Amino acid sequence: xxxxxxxxxxxxxxxxxxxxxxxxxxxxxxxxxxxxxxxxxxxxxxxxxxxxxxxxxxxxxxxxxxxxxxxxxxxxxxxxxxxxxxxxxxxxxxx
Amino acid sequence: xxxxxxxxxxxxxxxxxxxxxxxxxxxxxxxxxxxxxxxxxxxxxxxxxxxxxxxxxxxxxxxxxxxxxxxxxxxxxxxxxxxxxxxxxxxxxxxxxxxxxxxxxxxxxxxxxxxxxxxxxxxxxxxxxxxxxxxxxxxxxxxxxxxxxxxxxxxxxxxxxxxxxxxxxxxxxxxxxxxxxxxxxxxxxxxxxxxxxxxxxxxxxxxxxxxxxxxxxxxxxxxxxxxxxxxxxxxxxxxxxxxxxxxxxxxxxxxxxxxxxxxxxxxxxxxxxxxxxxxxxxxxxxxxxxxxxxxxxxxxxxxxxxxxxxxxxxxxxxxxxxxxxxxxxxxxxxxxxxxxxxxxxxxxxxxxxxxxxxxxxxxxxxxxxxxxxxxxxxxxxxxxxxxxxxxxxxxxxxxxxxxxxxxxxxxxxxxxxxxxxxxxxxxxxxxxxxxxxxxxxxxxxxxxxxxxxxxxxxxxxxxxxxxxxxxxxxxxxxxxxxxxxxxxxxxxxxxxxxxxxxxxxxxxxxxxxxxxxx
Numbered sequence: 311x312x313x314x315x316x317x318x319x320x321x322x323x324x325x326x327x328x329x330x331x332x333x334x335x336x337x338x339x340x341x342x343x344x345x346x347x348x349x350x351x352x353x354x355x356x357x358x359x360x361x362x363x364x365x366x367x368x369x370x371x372x373x374x375x376x377x378x379x380x381x382x383x384x385x386x387x388x389x390x391x392x393x394x395x396x397x398x399x400x401x402x403x404x405x
Numbered sequence: 406x407x408x409x410x411x412x413x414x415x416x417x418x419x420x421x422x423x424x425x426x427x428x429x430x431x432x433x434x435x436x437x438x439x440x441x442x443x444x445x446x447x448x449x450x451x452x453x454x455x456x457x458x459x460x461x462x463x464x465x466x467x468x469x470x471x472x473x474x475x476x477x478x479x480x481x482x483x484x485x486x487x488x489x490x491x492x493x494x495x496x497x498x499x500x501x502x503x504x505x506x507x508x509x510x511x512x513x514x515x516x517x518x519x520x521x522x523x524x525x526x527x528x529x530x531x532x533x534x535x536x537x538x539x540x541x542x543x544x545x546x547x548x549x550x551x552x553x554x555x556x557x558x559x560x561x562x563x564x565x566x567x568x569x570x571x572x573x574x575x576x577x578x579x580x581x582x583x584x585x586x587x588x589x590x591x592x593x594x595x596x597x598x599x600x601x602x603x604x605x606x607x608x609x610x611x612x613x614x615x616x617x618x619x620x621x622x623x624x625x626x627x628x629x630x631x632x633x634x635x636x637x638x639x640x641x642x643x644x645x646x647x648x649x650x651x652x653x654x655x656x657x658x659x660x661x662x663x664x665x666x667x668x669x670x671x672x673x674x675x676x677x678x679x680x681x682x683x684x685x686x687x688x689x690x691x692x693x694x695x696x697x698x699x700x701x702x703x704x705x706x707x708x709x710x711x712x713x714x715x716x717x718x719x720x721x722x723x724x725x726x727x728x729x730x731x732x733x734x735x736x737x738x739x740x741x742x743x744x745x746x747x748x749x750x751x752x753x754x755x756x757x758x759x760x761x762x763x764x765x766x767x768x769x770x771x772x773x774x775x776x777x778x779x780x781x782x783x784x785x786x787x788x789x790x791x792x793x794x795x796x797x798x799x800x801x802x803x804x805x806x807x808x809x810x811x812x813x814x815x816x817x818x819x820x821x822x823x824x825x826x827x828x829x830x831x832x833x834x835x836x837x838x839x840x841x842x843x844x845x846x847x848x849x850x851x852x853x854x855x856x857x858x859x860x861x862x863x864x865x866x867x868x869x870x871x872x873x874x875x876x877x878x879x880x881x882x883x884x885x886x887x888x889x890x891x892x893x894x895x896x897x898x899x900x901x902x903x904x905x906x907x908x909x910x911x912x913x914x915x916x917x918x919x920x921x922x923x
Contacts, residue, residue, distance in 0.1 A: 339628040353732020374413040
């Protein structure tokens, strides 16, 4: 494999492991924290374990996307946004 | 990189499956065996009596005596539990199918159901029993418990990725369902992989997904840490409301238990009261809960569908005020789907067959990886995978047969007997891997299958020589559950021998053809 392809593969694997983990965690955290207002619904959504469904989608996307560097920017950006929102809501902010 | 959607899915499917394949095979095999873990435990502890022709006193008599005993023995308990014998009861030592078991303050006592005297359960040989397969299934072995849980979780998650990508690249699902082109090597293997995959697909997706929900806070910790505080606050608040600490003394209920049983049997069926609990709470005072046996309902939840509560003094029906929340019930439904709590024996066999098919799917898939690259680049990695396939897949099965051999052949008073049975499982497996590494590939395939066939086929025979719970006795006396363990071993032995014979013949024909051409 050429160096370009090798770095692309490496970045994809990195995105499929670490990137996926944090992106899925952030989205799930956001959903669960924003359901704090209704604990019964929160329990039910918690039992669905959506982090796995999001994780699968992220992995499939990461191996399909054409430009992995751009994908990485999206991953970091989205993870940041969702974590920021989750912490904001958890500390008592209102969306 | 591959820009077509299909090729990228194909890439993902091939390489992620190579990473997780062997470990997933291990998890699937031990999981499939776990469907019958109680029955395997019974087979592994042949000192237990057969479970046929149970004679017992009427239930209300049993309960009266048990409640007297509990009143005398442990009046300070928070709850008393009584389990009359029922064929669907499932405890690791099988005791609650043939004895009455009573529980209080984390202790248990056993009673003969006919004479109602206290007995000690039979002493059995030291063994991990069918629970071993459950533990291997989610914790692996020779490693820290939590590391095992996290590893199996990660592997199961990647297996889900493999399944989803596999379904995406397998476009013609219904047409391929009926396609099996025999005797065409690579194409035939692909067809076996597709058929076993498609037939077992709903099962595999369900199993992988429900398996992940058990311990997901261990692997994906961040969301749960964020909501943990408020959750614990709510639980503390709820506990403070129902402070039962001022009611430590339980008394024997004075209401008419016979009427309660009749009323409950109207709902759950005659003879179907398998668990009785006596407790006390602030709102309702002394109460008795009557429950049907394990597995009668999907969630095994504490709610009005599965429990009938009576007042201990007046005998009136009461509401279940401490039932599980919807979220808990949903979670328990998922767990129940994974462990097949609800499944009676015919359904359990169907799940077992699905499990076997998913194991075949994984094994043929990894074999396909080897076959596709056989003519191209023969690298070290390729050779390793080719040989490890034989050693890991067939070797694991031989190892499990070795575990059953060890259970019958190790001396009963041996020190650390239970651990040594498991050590033997892994030792036999390791030896089969070494065997596969040193033998030429084709010979290794055929010989490993013959070894597996012998290993499984000899088990009923060893059973006959070393215990009195062999096929000759179990079939005659009607304990079919125990008999079926032996029969399943014979079925597997026969299948392996058949497969080895066909492989041998096919390769012999190919060799002849090559010689003729040359």
